[in-house]
Amino acid sequence: MFDDRSPIYLQIAEQIKNDIVTGALAEDEQVMSTNQYAAFYRINPATAAKGFAQLVDEGVLYKKRGIGMFVSPNARLLLRTGRQDSFFADVVDPMIREAKAIGVPLKDVVQHIRREDRVW
Template sequence: MSRLKENKPLYLQIKERIEDQIVTDQLKAHDQIPSTTQLVQFYKINHLTVAKGINQLVDAGVIYKKRGVGMFVAEGAKEKLLEERKKAFVDQYVVPLIQEGDRLGFSEKEMVQLIQELKRKGRG
């Protein structure tokens, strides 16, 4: 894991790092995630900060706790995260792309061709 950035709340970065590991299959259903103590020691941040990020994942049903044992990736966590991320992708990127394309006078066909061309060139 790389170091944390200063431009985003630390608890969100912890949460997103674990989500990324689930989405990329570094962590799979029922795998144990690092303990809060391990994350505190690794990132050298406050225990409450780590706990806040972890608790959001628990509340979302992405991870579950086994008292006295640890925290584990929930069944279906990857699918849940992918669904949420795809929706966020549409809202954050696709909608503004279409709106700007409309303002610039791109036709739908031109926009699709542009995306296909960029994907072929490995820029997408």
Template sequence: MFHDQSPIYQQIAEGIKNDIISGALKEEEQVMSTNQYAAFYRINPATAAKGFQLLTDEGILYKKRGIGMFVSPNARETLLEQRRERFFEEVVDRMLTEANQIGIPLEDIASRIQSRRGDRS
């Protein structure tokens, strides 16, 4: 499950975010405890806790005292909006900058996108 490209606690947070986006975890649903998570993935509980803390700081998870961690209301929509913004910044904006530098007209880009979307319909 884990790779060497980013810290494990960030991968934990990203995995939980992906589960929320996919619907595997629903809003107001309880998530595994940090100790359960650590035991399941055979990692240090402090590492799991750090990943959960990231999500809590972002408002994606919240803690019910004495009960555990839960998915926040509107977490999925918040994450989708973040991913959409990241897509535009990392993909579309970079693509448009490159297209401008090499002289590709916006109409050609729009046409190509439209034709590719048609291939997948």
């Protein structure tokens, strides 16, 4: 489940974010407790708690005292908007710069994308 590329608590946070973006976790749905998460994945509870705390800090999860952690209202929209911004900054903008550098007209890039879109 976890790899060595980044700290486990970040991978936990990313997994929960992915579950929210894909709809596997809905807004206001309760998530596993940090102890349940730690037991299920056989990790230190403090590591799980650190991942959950990051999500609370980011506004993705919220705590109901004595009950547990829940997915924040609008968490999916918040995450999708952030990922869309990253997609354009990390993928599309560099692609456009490379296309210009090698002399590919932007209209050809758009035409190629439209052709690939029809394949889906």
